[in-house]
Amino acid sequence: MPTRDDTAATPASAPAGLTASILGDDLSFLLARANALSLSAGNAALAVHDLKARSYAVLAAACATPPPSQRELADFLRLDPSQVVSLVDQLEQRGLVERRADPQDRRANAVVATAAGEALARDAQQTARRAEEAVHGDLDPDERRTLMALLRRLAFAS
Amino acid sequence: MPTRDDTAATPASAPAGLTASILGDDLSFLLARANALSLSAGNAALAVHDLKARSYAVLAAACATPPPSQRELADFLRLDPSQVVSLVDQLEQRGLVERRADPQDRRANAVVATAAGEALARDAQQTARRAEEAVHGDLDPDERRTLMALLRRLAFAS
DNA sequence: TATTGTTATACTCTATAACTATA
DNA sequence: TATAGTTATAGAGTATAACAATA
Numbered sequence A, B: 001m002p003t004r005d006d007t008a009a010t011p012a013s014a015p016a017g018l019t020a021s022i023l024g025d026d027l028s029f030l031l032a033r034a035n036a037l038s039l040s041a042g043n044a045a046l047a048v049h050d051l052k053a054r055s056y057a058v059l060a061a062a063c064a065t066p067p068p069s070q071r072e073l074a075d076f077l078r079l080d081p082s083q084v085v086s087l088v089d090q091l092e093q094r095g096l097v098e099r100r101a102d103p104q105d106r107r108a109n110a111v112v113a114t115a116a117g118e119a120l121a122r123d124a125q126q127t128a129r130r131a132e133e134a135v136h137g138d139l140d141p142d143e144r145r146t147l148m149a150l151l152r153r154l155a156f157a158s
Numbered sequence C: 001t002a003t004t005g006t007t008a009t010a011c012t013c014t015a016t017a018a019c020t021a022t023a
Numbered sequence D: 001t002a003t004a005g006t007t008a009t010a011g012a013g014t015a016t017a018a019c020a021a022t023a
Helices: A027-049 A053-062 A070-077 A081-093 A115-136 A141-155 B027-049 B053-062 B070-077 B081-093 B115-136 B141-155
Strands: A097-101 A109-113 B097-101 B109-113
Touching: A027 A053, A027 A115, A027 B027, A027 B053, A027 B115, A027 B141, A053 A070, A053 A081, A053 A097, A053 A109, A053 A115, A053 B027, A070 A081, A070 A109, A081 A097, A109 A115, A115 B027, A115 B141, A141 B027, A141 B115, A141 B141, B027 B053, B027 B115, B053 B070, B053 B081, B053 B097, B053 B109, B053 B115, B070 B081, B070 B109, B081 B097, B109 B115
Parallel strands: none
Antiparallel strands: A097 A109, B097 B109
């Protein structure tokens, strides 16, 4: 639940009373707080490319094969379909993605990255990865793998 | 970065192309998606108590000893101080927390749960825990502990 | 009749700046 | 001079409903 966009960061430590409180072993809270830190670090870093975590996610997904439809993007990124419209609009105006009509289903638009979009996605991925490391830099590679595997099960449960 | 309040849920599974995309091993994205699922499940469940994840977090923190100041709440929950004002206002109007002037520093308000607040926090904690289990129910206790320990390091790094 | 994408709109959340009272 | 809390406000993010085109 927390989110705050402070680039010049909050002291991440907390009063002992609070870390030991009910919330201290609340998985949802830890998830929320970890996400908030990661999100603000990511947004700050991606600003160099004129992207945010959201738009980067759409761009990165548009590099997949086969390219996703807007509906698939909405489901995968957990965005409202109307939000996807506006994110794709912005990326399309910058020439980073294209809407390509699906010949199978003419209601659907595949969102596919242009060459410029793919290049930017690669750069932004590097940027994002470096920002991530600042957040979880003290996890060793094994721990990182473990964490990702467990998170993946939460993120794509059922 | 994703958040969407769909109670009647999205199919959590995703096109293989997307799970295998750049985002598939992006820790920030997994964190964001796992958090989004957990948050919407939490909000939906806590609605029974007229709480959301945010207000529940404030209430739960107000049960800690020593009771946190608003500034400490803001840092711990990663909320803006002005948001804390409004959340505390709401809880105070419902008689669930009180602002108690700190005799040491008369600028500061400790936010402390009332008896009713503590009772509700206990109920809500049960509710939240049950909702959590729906999200990460397929993790065994060991995996859950591991996940929490790793997340705690991200959430309170440095 | 249901679904994809779209638009418009209302609402919630978040960030910023200015102010007060204390320190 | 700096910090805790407050207020007001603007901006970003999110949800809802209605519609056209297609299935």
